[in-house]
Amino acid sequence: MPVYSLYMGCSVPANYPNYEAAMFKVAEALGMELNYLEDVACCGSPNLRSIDSFGWLLVNARTIAIAEKSGHDIVTPCNGCFGSLKDVLYHLKHHKDDLKKINVELEKMGLEFKGTINVRHIIEAMYTDIGIKEIKSKVTKPLDGVGIAIHYGCHLLRPVDVTEFKPEVLQEMVYATGATVIDYPLWKQCCGATVLPVNEQLAIRLARDKLKSMKESGAVFITVVCPACGNQLDLQQLGLKDSYGEVYDLPVLLYPQILALAMGMDEEDIGLSMNRVPADPILDHLSG
Amino acid sequence: MIIYPVEVILVVTGPVLVIGAGVAGMTAAVELADNDVKTILIDRKTTIGGNALELYKAFPTDDCFYCFEGNRWRPGIRKCFYRSAMIDQPNIDLKISTRVKGISGTPGTFLVNLEVGPQYVDPRKCTLCGLCTDASEAFHLVSPQCQPQAVSYNPERADDGAKKAEEDCPTGAINLSATQTEETITVSDIVIATGYHEMKPSTIDEYGYGKLPNVITQLELAQMLDPNGESSGALLRPSDGAQVKSVMMIQCVGSRDENYYPFCSKICCVFALKHASIISKERNNSRVSVVYMDIRTYDRHERYYRETRDAGVEFVRGRVSRVEAHKDGTLDVYVYDSLLNKYLKFVVDLLVLSSALEPPEASNELISSLGLNSASGYVGSADPLSENEVVAGDHVYACGGALGPAEVPESVNQARAVVSKILQGRK
Amino acid sequence: MTETEEKTGPPVTLIDPIDMTKLDANFRRDISSMPNGEELSACFACSTCTAACPIANQWNYKPHQLIRMILLGMRDEVLSSKEIWECLTCFQCQERCPQNVRVTDIFFDCKNLAAEEGYVPENIIALAKSLVEKGQLYEIINDWEREDLGLEPEVPGLSIEGIQSILKGTRTHKLVEGDE
Ligand SMILES: Cc1cc2nc3c(=O)[nH]c(=O)nc-3n(C[C@H](O)[C@H](O)[C@H](O)COP(=O)(O)OP(=O)(O)OC[C@H]3O[C@@H](n4cnc5c(N)ncnc54)[C@H](O)[C@@H]3O)c2cc1C
């Protein structure tokens, strides 16, 4: 059984416990052992990186160094955490000077960054280590080809030399549930979550363009693998209804929720009712 | 039109006339001569080599032009393209200080009337002792590697020293009363290799060329950078000899401009950046800015663009509003930056214009006397749509700058294409 | 320039250019010597980054212009711009740049320099404050939701101490303190 160090960050536990629960349920069914990393700090992304890049490097190097002790790769369900940790890993592997400085600081905490483990998104770990074949074999209630728009999230895809993530991974994972992936023109575009603190109007417009593009291309649901993206696309639909009277009615599901449903799990166990845009219509698309 | 029987074509063996002894003409002459074709190579100047003589380092190899990579294999030339072959190859009859006065006859048997000389210095006698150049400004050595190996005399600067030198020359090489002679030759083919001329942009008044001493052209800059030049390669302000700390280059001066030349001069972007690179790397890190509308460093030369950016050369997309000269010799240049939509004011020591490469004088006369096509004043291909761009007419060919702005490798390739065409016609 | 100032003297000349001698030539060097700045000078102003950017249309300075301004030395204009803070960090510009300029990463570096000089939007300071004081960006409000799903009530494994002690004495701390 593959074993992982699970880095939760603060956003999933605070805003999306349903994501956390669904992820555990699915991981268990797939035979993945997830152990919470203990005593690790918030990744600070991307705000900390903006104002204090050294602090940001150190906080995340510390997390990686702690995980190195157990020898297992870090997995995380949050694109923000993934982006930060992966970026720091990349940075320290490519900039020996900074690595030296960081290790001086880590030594004071009794730690050392060696670069012996990888940082991975939980979805990619499922895809690579368990495999589509195995995942498919666990699907008992496949979705009936319903069109799902994937929002990958910027920090999962880019910069690719850092993230090493290919969009096909998530596509195949969606197909494995029996659903269909909807192509839409703005698939690469940012959801706008990062700009919320400095320009809310801009954030709303980004979400709107994205939702519009999805809807017009025939999407019935949206799937995301990040709490920030999920929150933004879900929440702004309510706002858009209030401010412009525009109704998108696109339920936003965290990918493990969809997989859990297709595996025949109970909707209560994966907190489907916590999704803001009501997610229950998805149940109509389950066979069996 | 005369239709020759096949046998007659086989006997076309007359000599070939090559007009212009720049890299293109020299290549054609040497390679024809190596193939046992008698060649008459003429140039109106006293020294062969054409424009390339002035260039110091050359792209794409960044070598000195005197050691031309493509010809190092050649016995007799060894490392220097300009050495010996032109003089020693028995099949080449080199005539310097020579121009074409008129052409008559028919394709295959052209009668060409040449104006030769006056030949003030006999290159077979001159030993480059330096006596005359010390005695008078009228004599000067174009370059230590010049061919033929002889000094040049400029009658416009004649003085008493020149007279004395004529008397004292140890080998008796000088004849100041030499006169022009005429000569008519019969040739089977004519190769036009008359090259290009760099436009003097004095009519484009926003740049102040010709009025402000610190505004120069790229070819003038090349001469300044040449270690064999007056300042031994140091970059000095023409106005007062002060060290140049900042240089600005302006691209497309007179090119791509319907008021001057409609064509892109093709190589000015590359040589401007070659110069920018030399200046920023080898001349005390002088600051270089390049004002452009497009940078056209075609195919492999893109590397110059990348290297100069890496070396810190500043690129400004836009045009110059105006140039203002200060008493201290500096120039204020106001540039509109179209990418920022802002005006920028620079203070520079030297303003270098990438001026259009225009057809040489007398290009038009050659074109009309041979009934050729004109391409904005350059020799046009007989059939612009065919792949034989070097074929200008029946038994008339052109190569190098004569066909339009071209770099040396392209000029040389075209010269080889000419040679191949002529040899095919003689099989 | 305000109306009243205009009236006290003659207006500036019609073309009021940016004086290149007054710009900060070291700015370019500062940025290129930062870890992401290696390829900065390779920028040839093609504006691919701006074409790729989803929000540049709303900006006074477009991404390619910001990079240009860095190259020209317009330090104050770049560091005080709102654009660097509105950047979504979506990396679309960086992904497409044909010269491998790390555009987004360079904007991160700019934000760090801006922070050093005190140009940080208030709401970003508020987030920094939450990091310094609470050790996290997001706090659990409804812990019963977690319990319903069988999850532990606290953020699992989170060490508030861990980040707090690291940020003590760093720029983040200074920014937050200065704000108080
Ligand atoms: C500033 C500058 C920098 C350059 N740098 C490079 C470089 O780095 N690398 C590179 O590959 N290229 C470079 N070039 C281009 C290079 O100079 C040309 O490719 C090359 O000189 C062309 O050779 P050519 O023989 O065709 O013409 P030319 O060199 O122009 O030679 C023509 C010859 O014909 C003679 N002539 C002209 N008309 C007549 C006539 N009517 N009768 C008799 N003789 C005549 C002239 O006196 C001259 O000797 C540069 C050009 C410039 C302006």
Ligand code: SF4
């Ligand atoms: S004095 Fe005579 S031999 Fe000496 S350089 Fe002059 S021409 Fe040549």
Ligand code: SF4
């Ligand atoms: S080569 Fe460059 S400078 Fe010369 S005309 Fe063409 S675009 Fe202009």
Ligand code: SF4
């Ligand atoms: S895409 Fe790259 S090269 Fe092009 S303008 Fe932007 S930073 Fe410069």
Ligand code: SF4
């Ligand atoms: S990272 Fe910033 S500048 Fe680049 S495309 Fe995204 S929003 Fe625009």
